[in-house]
Amino acid sequence: MQLFYSSTSPFVRKVLVLAHETGLQGELERVKTNPWQGEAVLTAENPLSKIPTLITNTGQVLYDSRVICEYLDGLHEGVRMIPEAGEQRWQVLRLQALADGILDAGILRFMEAKREVAQRSPEWDKMQKNAVERGLDYLQTNLSNWNTEINLGVITVACLLGWLDFRFSHEPWRTDRPGLADWYDTFSQRPSMQATVPFE
Numbered sequence: 217m218q219l220f221y222s223s224t225s226p227f228v229r230k231v232l233v234l235a236h237e238t239g240l241q242g243e244l245e246r247v248k249t250n251p252w253q254g255e256a257v258l259t260a261e262n263p264l265s266k267i268p269t270l271i272t273n274t275g276q277v278l279y280d281s282r283v284i285c286e287y288l289d290g291l292h293e294g295v296r297m298i299p300e301a302g303e304q305r306w307q308v309l310r311l312q313a314l315a316d317g318i319l320d321a322g323i324l325r326f327m328e329a330k331r332e333v334a335q336r337s338p339e340w341d342k343m344q345k346n347a348v349e350r351g352l353d354y355l356q357t358n359l360s361n362w363n364t365e366i367n368l369g370v371i372t373v374a375c376l377l378g379w380l381d382f383r384f385s386h387e388p389w390r391t392d393r394p395g396l397a398d399w400y401d402t403f404s405q406r407p408s409m410q411a412t413v414p415f416e
């Protein structure tokens with residue numbers, strides 16, 4: 217399988233961590249891509265020009281990270297990273313949606329900060345920042361409900377926190393969130409996380 221990827225994308229990292237945790241990392245051939253440049257090799261497969269994008273062994277093209285993770289989770293015999301049914305399934309998917317949503321807001325801020333100063337909107341930035349802060353506070357407050365075992369929800373939270381360290385180290389998220397910080401410090405020692413640390 218071919219995975220269009222970059223070493224900075226937290227959504228790609230979700231896929232790579234899940235693949236590592238389920239023994240599938242050797243199945244993924246990585247194709248380095250810059251999605252922001254609308255490279256023809258990527259847009260030919262994904263009209264949205266977004267990564268991660270996966271081409272399966274049967275030639276099917278899959279995106280986005282949620283779809284790819286669900287696909288990969290069906291390819292191994294181990295413990296499911298997305299529970300197949302029941303209350304736990306919805307908890308895991310909701311946690312993923314929350315962490316993805318915080319990432320979406322963070323990436324909007326990151327892109328906004330790249331624009332000319334005169335074009336930036338402080339109100340827009342504040343709105344996205346508030347969403348990030350509320351999301352992180354929720355994770356801290358509800359830690360005991362979600363931090364128990366590995367699944368796609370906690371993987372997504374870990375990739376989110378790793379990305380904040382990578383792109384927003386000037387806005388430390390650990391302040392006032394000691395439980396979340398402790399959890400991440402332990403989780404980020406996993407080989408799957410160590411093997412996927414973001415870099416430029």
Ligand SMILES: N[C@@H](CCC(=O)N[C@@H](CS)C(=O)NCC(=O)O)C(=O)O
Nearest residue numbers: 225226227251266267268280281282
């Ligand atoms: N919801 C998508 C988000 C993917 C995404 O936004 N990826 C970024 C890189 S981190 C991207 O490819 N951006 C290019 C663009 O938006 O043009 C997913 O989960 O895969």
